[in-house]
Amino acid sequence: MALSEAVSPPRHIAIIMDGNGRWAKNRGLPRTAGHAAGAETFRRIANHCRALGVEYLTVYAFSTENWKRSEEEIAGIMRLLGNYLHEALRDMEKNRVRFRFFGDLTRLSPELQKLCQEAQTASSDYDVQVNFCLNYGGRDEIVRACRRFAREVAEGKRQPEELTEAMLSGYLYSADVPDPELIIRPSGEMRTSNFLLWQSAYSEFVFMNVLWPDFGPADLDAAIAEYHRRNRRFGGV
Ligand code: IPE
Ligand code: IPE
Ligand code: MG
Numbered sequence: 001m002a003l004s005e006a007v008s009p010p011r012h013i014a015i016i017m018d019g020n021g022r023w024a025k026n027r028g029l030p031r032t033a034g035h036a037a038g039a040e041t042f043r044r045i046a047n048h049c050r051a052l053g054v055e056y057l058t059v060y061a062f063s064t065e066n067w068k069r070s071e072e073e074i075a076g077i078m079r080l081l082g083n084y085l086h087e088a089l090r091d092m093e094k095n096r097v098r099f100r101f102f103g104d105l106t107r108l109s110p111e112l113q114k115l116c117q118e119a120q121t122a123s124s125d126y127d128v129q130v131n132f133c134l135n136y137g138g139r140d141e142i143v144r145a146c147r148r149f150a151r152e153v154a155e156g157k158r159q160p161e162e163l164t165e166a167m168l169s170g171y172l173y174s175a176d177v178p179d180p181e182l183i184i185r186p187s188g189e190m191r192t193s194n195f196l197l198w199q200s201a202y203s204e205f206v207f208m209n210v211l212w213p214d215f216g217p218a219d220l221d222a223a224i225a226e227y228h229r230r231n232r233r234f235g236g237v
Pocket of ligand 3: 018019020
């Protein structure tokens with residue numbers, strides 16, 4: 001039975017798109033070829049999410065730690081992102097997806113920053129939202145939120161005692177986005193690698209033994225089915 005017939009999907013799915021390098025290595029290809037295949041998978045999975053009625057899709061595309069990679073690999077990833085954003089801007093009316101970017105974009109090239117800005121602005125009226133995590137780190141996001149709050153305290157606009165969990169959430173990149181119910185990590189690794197540390201407090205994690213370029217709609221359906229088998233207690237009984 002297709003999942004779409006069976007159950008409604010979570011409102012917000014987040015994915016750590018991992019395993020591109022190993023996929024390429026297994027084929028004797030350069031790592032960048034894995035990233036190109038991974039970008040194709042993203043297109044397919046984003047379409048599938050939209051067809052299922054997922055409202056928010058957050059994808060980890062480049063972490064604050066990924067700058068440790070070779071210049072060549074980083075340039076390849078950035079080129080693929082640029083290509084994707086050009087295409088997204090071209091097909092905006094057809095796809096009707098709202099783009100948001102989580103992360104410190106100032107470290108990206110001016111061209112890429114401009115494309116991100118354009119994609120975000122041009123798509124602001126659409127409903128289904130894709131959050132691209134670019135130069136994103138969960139710890140970095142929390143530190144930035146703390147700095148913003150501290151600045152407001154120093155300026156006399158806020159009192160330290162005023163700070164609540166909800167208020168801190170409002171300083172994050174994800175300010176107006178509900179927490180993800182489901183976080184999927186393909187590639188066999190079982191760690192968060194600094195993804196959505198605050199927002200994942202009660203997310204269900206599904207780790208899968210498939211490399212991201214091989215991840216298909218059926219894998220997403222399987223992850224959602226697994227999510228529906230979980231008993232979410234939120235600390236209750
Ligand atoms: C994920 O795939 C893509 C990025 C981190 C940019 P990897 O490149 O980490 O692939 P593996 O983990 O080396 O296989
Ligand atoms: C996490 O994958 C980051 C992205 C998928 C963008 P990594 O490949 O960078 O994580 P580690 O190094 O396995 O923890
Ligand atoms: Mg990896």
